Amino acid sequence: MKRERQMKLKNEVIYELQAELCGALAHPVRLKILDLLGEKELNIGEIQGELGISGPNLTQHLNVLKKAGLLHARKAGVFQFCSLAIPQVRSACQVMSKVLEAKLLKTDAAARSLRSEMQG
Template identity: 40%
Template sequence: MKADFFKTLGHPVRIRTLELLSEQNRTVSELLAELGIEPANLSQQLSILRRAGLITARREGVSVTYELATPEVAELLGTARAILTRVVSDQVEALEGPD
């Protein structure tokens, strides 16, 4: 299950979508404007995220608003960012070598 979970996170559009939703709930049109992808592609990625239980959708009139299913999703993204920042920082230090 864990491998499938991380596989779901293994697509740049899905990661960016989750990052945007961690900032605030967004409609499909807002996501399209931010992501700059085709509606069919966004629909597919949102469907994958919904099936994985990472986001939920709420219909409001003619629009659909998406939000993170739990705050832990945003925490996971923040932790991943911190890990990657540390890895890059360590790599830069290794490349610079001792003074």
């Protein structure tokens, strides 16, 4: 019984941590940042150039990712470079993309079926 309670508590902690992590991922800009950094380490200027957003806006998003432990930053001279602190996060995001693609295909198929029923 004690082991069962420990497992339940462990699962609850994991769920809480997972919710926090999902919160950090809950913005398209942050997902784009993670995708870019999944390919290679980039400096702040390169990230900003790829995303086309303001410096303060980028800093805000980077801070959220750092606080969540997803981003590693290092300074080299006047440049600050960013990389993924946990490379597996890119794989997790790719899995989520596949899930969403499947959902969209299913929704699209249902919409086509409904349209055809309504028309004929």
